[in-house]
Amino acid sequence: MVKTFQFQDIQVPSPGFGCMGLSHGLGSNLSLEQAEPVLLKAIELGCTFWDTAVVYQAGVNEKLLGDFIRKHNVRDKVFIASKCGVACFDGESGVTNSPAHIKKYIDGTIERLGFTPDLYYLHRIDPKTPLEESIPALDECRKAGKTKYIGLSECSAKTLRKANSIAKIHAIQAEYSAFETLHETDDLIATAAELSISYIAYSPLGHGWLVDNFDYASPDDFAPDDFRRTVPKFQGENFYRNKAIVEEIKKLAKKKGCSTSQIALAWVSGQGMMPIPGTTKVGRLEENWGSRDVELTEEEMAEMRRIVDQAKPEGERYGEAHRAWVGH
Numbered sequence: 001m002v003k004t005f006q007f008q009d010i011q012v013p014s015p016g017f018g019c020m021g022l023s024h025g026l027g028s029n030l031s032l033e034q035a036e037p038v039l040l041k042a043i044e045l046g047c048t049f050w051d052t053a054v055v056y057q058a059g060v061n062e063k064l065l066g067d068f069i070r071k072h073n074v075r076d077k078v079f080i081a082s083k084c085g086v087a088c089f090d091g092e093s094g095v096t097n098s099p100a101h102i103k104k105y106i107d108g109t110i111e112r113l114g115f116t117p118d119l120y121y122l123h124r125i126d127p128k129t130p131l132e133e134s135i136p137a138l139d140e141c142r143k144a145g146k147t148k149y150i151g152l153s154e155c156s157a158k159t160l161r162k163a164n165s166i167a168k169i170h171a172i173q174a175e176y177s178a179f180e181t182l183h184e185t186d187d188l189i190a191t192a193a194e195l196s197i198s199y200i201a202y203s204p205l206g207h208g209w210l211v212d213n214f215d216y217a218s219p220d221d222f223a224p225d226d227f228r229r230t231v232p233k234f235q236g237e238n239f240y241r242n243k244a245i246v247e248e249i250k251k252l253a254k255k256k257g258c259s260t261s262q263i264a265l266a267w268v269s270g271q272g273m274m275p276i277p278g279t280t281k282v283g284r285l286e287e288n289w290g291s292r293d294v295e296l297t298e299e300e301m302a303e304m305r306r307i308v309d310q311a312k313p314e315g316e317r318y319g320e321a322h323r324a325w326v327g328h
C-alpha cells in the first residue's frame with residue numbers, strides 16, 4: 001500500500017492531483033464555483049500534491065488555484081507545482097527557456113497564486129537556449145526563495161543528466177501509465193532513479209483511457225478544444241484498437257475487486273513514481289484516491305506487466321506540433 005511518496009527530503013500524500021483539466025486541454029474551463037467541489041474534496045481527503053502550469057489556459061489555471069486557496073485559507077495544506085517554458089502572453093507562443101522568460105514567468109506565477117510555488121519546472125526544453133543559461137536561471141529563482149524545488153518536464157535522459165550536473169534537479173515530470181511506457185526504454189526513468197530525482201508521472205490514466213467509465217464512444221465525442229483530437233493514439237482506428245488494453249486491465253481490476261483507474265494508479269505508484277491523475281468530478285477524485293488502498297501482489301504486478309508489454313498502444317502520443325516539443 002503506497003500512501004505517501006518520498007519527494008526529496010519530504011513525504012507527500014500520493015496520489016497527487018493534476019489540475020490542468022479544470023481549465024485546459026480536455027474540454028473544460030471551470031469557474032471557481034464550478035471547480036470548488038472537487039478542490040474542496042481534495043483538501044478534505046488530503047490529496048494535496050497539486051500540479052498546474054502557466055500555459056494551462058494562459059494563467060487561468062494558476063489563478064483558479066490561487067483564488068481557491070485564498071478563499072479557503074489552505075496554503076499550508078497544499079504542495080503546489082507549476083511550470084514555465086512555454087510562452088503564452090503578449091501574443092507570444094512556443095517553447096522558450098531564456099533566463100528572461102523564466103524570471104518573468106515565475107513572478108507572474110507568484111502573483112496569480114498569491115504565494116511562491118513549492119516546485120517550479122521547465123515545462124519543455126528549448127534546444128536554442130543552452131542549459132548552462134536556463135538551469136542557473138531556474139536555480140537562481142530557488143536561491144531567491146521563489147520556489148523550494150526545481151524540475152524539468154518531458155526532457156531527454158541526456159538533458160536531465162546534464163542539467164543535474166549544473167544544479168541539483170529535484171523532479172522530473174513525464175508521461176507514464178500502463179498505457180504509455182516509452183520512458184522505460186529511452187533511459188529517462190533509469191536516469192532519474194540513478195540521480196535521485198523524484199519522478200512525477202503525468203497522465204497516469206492515459207489521459208482518461210484507463211478507467212471503467214470512459215466518456216467517449218468515438219473520437220467524434222471529444223469536445224472541439226480537447227487536445228485528444230490532435231493525438232493519433234486517440235484518433236481513427238487507433239481509438240478502437242487501443243481499447244483492447246483497457247479491457248485486459250479491467251478484467252484484472254474486477255478480479256482484484258477494485259476499479260480500473262485504481263489498479264492503473266496503483267501500478268504507477270508501484271514503479272516508485274508519484275501519479276498525478278486529473279478529474280473535474282468529486283466521485284472520480286474519491287475513486288482515484290482509493291488507489292491508496294490497492295496493494296498489488298507480486299503476481300498481480302507481473303500480470304499487469306504482461307498486459308502492458310503485450311498491448312502497446314498504436315499511434316503517436318502527441319500530434320505533430322507537440323511532438324516537436326518533447327524529447328530535447
Ligand SMILES: NC(=O)c1ccc[n+]([C@@H]2O[C@H](COP(=O)([O-])OP(=O)(O)OC[C@H]3O[C@@H](n4cnc5c(N)ncnc54)[C@H](OP(=O)(O)O)[C@@H]3O)[C@@H](O)[C@H]2O)c1
Pocket residue numbers: 017018019020021026051052123153154173174201202203204205206207208209211212213214261276277278279280281284285287288
Ligand atoms: N508535464 C506535462 O507536459 C503534462 C502533460 C499532460 C498532463 N500533465 C499533468 O498531469 C495531469 C493529469 O494528466 P491528464 O489530465 O492529461 O490525464 P489523466 O489524469 O490520465 O486523465 C484525466 C482524464 O481522465 C478522466 N478521469 C479521471 N478519473 C477518472 C475516473 N475515475 N473514471 C473515469 N474517468 C476519469 C478525466 O475526466 P473528468 O474530468 O471528466 O473526470 C480526464 O478526462 C494534468 O492535470 C497535468 O497537471 C502534465
